[in-house]
Amino acid sequence: MHKKMAFSFPDEVLEHVFSFIQSDKDRNAVSMVCKSWYEIERWCRRKVFVGNCYAVSPRMVIRRFPEFRSIELKGKPHFADFNLVPDGWGGYVFPWIAEMAGAYPWLEEIRLKRMVVTDESLELIAKSFKNFKVLVLSSCEGFSTDGLAAIAASCKNLKELDLRDCEVDDLSAHWLSHFPETYTSLVSLNISCLGSDEASFSALERLVRRCTNLKTLRLNRAVPLDKIANILRHAPQLVEFGTGTYTADVRPDVYSDLAGVLSSCKELKSLSGFWDVIPDYLPAIYPVCSKLTSLNLSYATIQSPDLIKLVSHCPNLQRLLVLDYIEDSGLEVLASSCKDLQELRVFPSDPFGAEPNVSLTEQGLVAVSLGCPKLQSVLYFCRRMSNEALVTIARSRPNFTRFRLCIIEPKTADYLTLEPLDVGFGAIVQYCKDLRRLSLSGLLTDRVFEYIGTYAKKLEMLSVAFAGDSDLGLHHVLSGCESLRKLEIRDCPFGDKALLANAAKLETMRSLWISSCAVSFAACKLLGQKMPRLNVEVIDERGPPDSRPENCPVDKLYIYRSIAGPRFDMPPFVWTMDEDSGLRLS
């Protein structure tokens, strides 16, 4: 029963206004204004984002948003990237595809992250959605090139096929030939994760040649250097390019061919690939370097002098991914050459070695923080750190939004003072008021969590490992971080008290992962019983948790809010704690 206000707009006008509102947060806010706005908004929402595929059921989404065109789903917890989530845990996309296939013949875009995608799912996508345009699979697994062949063969309007960081069963490289000769709409293709065995070069070349709108092409390692020129020759309009293997016998004709073709790519802004790179062929890319805004050298095993030369040619660089071969000296050059740098990721070349193999320390990070005024996102692996360096970094770069530091050896103290790094990280959260994501490492006591709880008011995601002394640490974070959405913890002495005292907080977050800590089975059961809108899942590979004393810590715990209730696709080593868990387990 609506009260028609004198100044209310017709639905079509509101719908038109809402069409300018794209972000999910704003859309959600709009839908909460009043019932009629809720109704209008839900009929015109075109993009749906589900941050945890188990937080809601496909049917619920379809019921609320009857006309969406694009869906993004995320499955496994982030720590799955590091082998902490056993195979078979879950995150299957098939139920979603099956529901949408029936309800939505006009679905255009599917974006998935950390989900299990089977060939069956891909075949169903290919068959069900006639206007399918975009498939982005990020860190997914479970499918083979057969599934890709189905997509290639049927999706006549496909614009984007992006398989970043997926694990694909490479049965045959000939799946590319399944794109019909009449197919020309490809704009973006990322197959960098595919295997190294064979590649169908002629099919690839023909595909590139006829798809004149192709803007992004990321090849896989199997494509040799001398084939790149032939491929690029037909795609001078490329904006983003990923090479395959960047090595070959040094031959002047191959070099000049490559250099020539690259310099005719006037729109190129992003380069990646560079597996097995040999320095002799690097100068071939110098002509395009001045326009580059993004460079991914994280597979390039070249040493500091060559990296320095390369980086000095790229004054407009905004994003750099590189191995620690760049060393402190290289980062100093980066700091003086690349004043537009916004994001830096430095990966370890020898993460499992006991001794440092390169001269990369906290100094490199300090140099970049001091020299690059626009730097806001950092992922840095190193072997030593000091509070002094962290304070300098925090003071000089208060605009950090993402700060992820990994000191390789757990519990490493400040190398100058041998103290914990509490004060250093404390400075980061205190000065960087817009910090949204933080990863901690090194020797840390409860004090760092007190700083985080006090200052990190905009923090949305926190990753903690081998840190803290007691439950107080966890309590500081859960009670102080108002914007916290995702918390992942491993190997810390956090237990029942902080978790139970802050149970209500968990409903305001997307998820909490806590493994190899001190949370007892009893506390898990209690949490499950008291909080019906949380799914409290115990992952324990030792067998049923009730085969051990109740005060025994569980191996891994994953807690997430959900309106879909407990899931039913759990493997034998995952147990949901709910109101009935006491009855079901015994």
Next chain:
Amino acid sequence: MSSENGKRLLETDAGGLNFEATELTLGLPGEPRVTSDGGAKLGSKRGFSETVDLKLGDNNREVKLGHSLQEAAKSPVSKTQVVGWPPVRGFAKRGKKSCKYVKVAVDGAPYLRKVDLEIYNSYQQLLTSLEDMFSCFTIRNYLNEKKIEQVNGIEYMPTYEDKDGDWMLVGDVPWQMFVESCKRLRLMKSSEAVGLGLTTGPKYSSTN
């Protein structure tokens, strides 16, 4: 939350939970906490599982671990003990020429693991890492030549499937050859392995 509240939080009895006992350290139980360089760096996951009262596995667990931990401490360089640390993505293949991921199955366990054979230098390192990953199972380790006493636990033998599809005992061929030919690993119950004729010890020791 004021610090006073925090203090109260610490003082209330947690129902008998002894935090020290479950506190994670990097050393063997009874050894002082190792916080910086030097000494044997051992996965805290191992330390943790020692303080937990496991019903599976045998009572000689501490003894067996003690032996293999000492072995791991002597073996050179490679730090493979802590699962998922440092947090580098497994299939990113950064900085390495190749990457050899194989699935590891354990008879009777409902889950699979994956290991990258390229990060190990010897059978000893691989087996130590497997012991850590599947810490509730007793894996028969021929290579350190110590007889593992079997009390309550079931013994498992590490086997692998090679390129020809044959199941072999881990340790039968030189390490490098093994890495190249191994397609998947299976920790097989010893009782089953007997039936397959895999009971003779391997020819190659950890020094290869």
